[in-house]
Amino acid sequence: MQDARHDRTDQSGTPAKPRSRRLPRQVRERQILDAAVTVFAKYGYHEAAMDEISDVAGISKPMIYAYLGAKDELFVACIRREANRLIESISQAVDADLKPDEQLWRGLHAFFEYVNENRASWTVLHRQASVQGQPFTSELSEWRDRALNLVAELLARAGGSSEQPVQLEQMQPFAAALVGAGESMLDWWIDHPEYTADALSMRLMNLVWMGFGDMVQGRRWKPS
Amino acid sequence: MQDARHDRTDQSGTPAKPRSRRLPRQVRERQILDAAVTVFAKYGYHEAAMDEISDVAGISKPMIYAYLGAKDELFVACIRREANRLIESISQAVDADLKPDEQLWRGLHAFFEYVNENRASWTVLHRQASVQGQPFTSELSEWRDRALNLVAELLARAGGSSEQPVQLEQMQPFAAALVGAGESMLDWWIDHPEYTADALSMRLMNLVWMGFGDMVQGRRWKPS
DNA sequence: TCCATTACCTACTCACGAGTAAGACTACTC
DNA sequence: GAGTAGTCTTACTCGTGAGTAGGTAATGGA
Known part of the structure; x- marks a missing residue:
């Protein structure tokens, strides 16, 4: 058994939103933080996957890195807010x-x-x-x-x-x-x-x- | 920056013990649990590495798996004790x-x-x-x-x-x-x-x- | 109409660490 | 001294997931 992670094959309560296009940075940052809080709360820091956060936020992963930095910085941003x-x-x-x-x-x-x-x-x-x-x-x-x-x-x-x-x-x-x-x-x-x-x-x-x-x-x- | 883990290049307060040879299972299990509690306490479940636990316990990794099972089982054993x-x-x-x-x-x-x-x-x-x-x-x-x-x-x-x-x-x-x-x-x-x-x-x-x-x-x- | 900027994506790389295969060595019996 | 049960090791495999390279496309100003 390779590291007993719970599988995450879309029984997700928060389905991937249909992506809305070209929103201003401020709005995206809020969406990302909202998603991050949800996902961190659900799985905890380590088990939370950046991929899932990007999914829930309805945006691709590199955007998160561009706007809010690495995983730990994102987490800190959540805590702060x-x-x-x-x-x-x-x-x-x-x-x-x-x-x-x-x-x-x-x-x-x-x-x-x-x-x-x-x-x-x-x-x-x-x-x-x-x-x-x-x-x-x-x-x-x-x-x-x-x-x-x-x-x-x-x-x-x-x-x-x-x-x-x-x-x-x-x-x-x-x-x-x-x-x-x-x-x-x-x-x-x-x-x-x-x-x-x-x-x-x-x-x-x-x-x-x-x-x-x-x-x-x-x-x-x-x-x- | 690949996942900001703190590096663990032997500034360890608990240096790898000189390995004692051929001890009975019971003793080893105690040593392993002791080591596991120490390491889990220090880093938390996810950040704790089985390699480090085996180091601290002064025994090789497969022994842990043989005696106490996978990481999660080991953790549960710690909690229980x-x-x-x-x-x-x-x-x-x-x-x-x-x-x-x-x-x-x-x-x-x-x-x-x-x-x-x-x-x-x-x-x-x-x-x-x-x-x-x-x-x-x-x-x-x-x-x-x-x-x-x-x-x-x-x-x-x-x-x-x-x-x-x-x-x-x-x-x-x-x-x-x-x-x-x-x-x-x-x-x-x-x-x-x-x-x-x-x-x-x-x-x-x-x-x-x-x-x-x-x-x-x-x-x-x-x-x- | 061109150019800069900003928003955004797909498709990767690559380190890490859990877990294992395959066997060696010791000690005890019979 | 052959068999067997238990201890213990080195040296691997291989999935996962953080982070990135290298783009495209919409927007707005000059």
Whole structure:
């Protein structure tokens, strides 16, 4: 058995589009990135074939190389775009004038909503980005850092008062824990789609804000 | 640039061992698995080369195929062994006679300790196991399920009283969140080794048991 | 109408690495 | 000392898929 790859003989959910002709570069780049995100999400970095990406994008392979460079550069471009979209979504949901716990809640909720509506995007960011070696590790850890800092800031605002602010530094391990908890719940969600984004983010909020000890005693956090 | 692989021209931290001759199968299998875990952890499944594994194991390639089968089977064997070790460690740390929160604490602590002392093992289980496609997905999700159930059980014991037990089912999303939080903190730890296993597991315990809301007000959980 | 530019293609090359064929050497029995 | 079971090796094959050479053809300005 020569390397157990799953065969890919067109049971494809995304059939090769009929090629449209002579579109401006900008449009093609978007199409390519869209295709790349889909395919990377489906197979992971290594198993994803440039040929399939070009197929899904409805364009020939050399165009990808011309516009977005080699495979690793393409992947980095995907990460960059998707990370920006996700972080943007969360940032917008958080209104700095709200009460701290409410801010946290909004952030969590936006996170769950985004992932719910952008599975492929999330898969690339989360599952496929962990390959680790050296090729593009820096780009990957960078986006994670940004996410972490965003959450740490939220927590710092939530945890500090105006007289006694909390160092961002202190919040980092908690932020890491929170992000991980979210990620992991999301994974679990895939196998239990009967839950809603709302229900799950609410559970997470309760766990994180009230703690298990309180929850056992029937105390719950509620959005105001 | 032909596929940007990092070159592997013997800057290797694990130099090819001088080959010892004619050892019994059992011993070789252990050596091979050890080598495989190391190499898989270092490069991930796809980037790991069978040639390098055989080098590190100090044996020739066909022996690997003879004893442990193809690459994917070898990987599954690694997962299986390491998952067993980890789960075993945690199970042993948890004494069912203790108070629920204390049980949870012991479990968390054992988890952090194990990972601290078995980085490669953990890396394979966590980072590399997420490749996703089809080759060995079942084996992978299985170990995760086992871990999840172990935690869910812990939580159920912690959350229920003898009169009013809690369904295991109910605890699953929380278990997922907790496991994820732990995993993520572990990742963060790699970049911040100044923390101890103790300090981090204590932080996680506080977050999970007391909740952020309580912590803000200075309430802390302490082991009895 | 010519020329430059940009969009786009088919049909390759070539390195890599999984997996194997074919046998050698050792150690133990009977 | 012949047979056999188990250990172990060198030196291959061969599919796959990243990346490219070397073009064609549409567009828009001079």
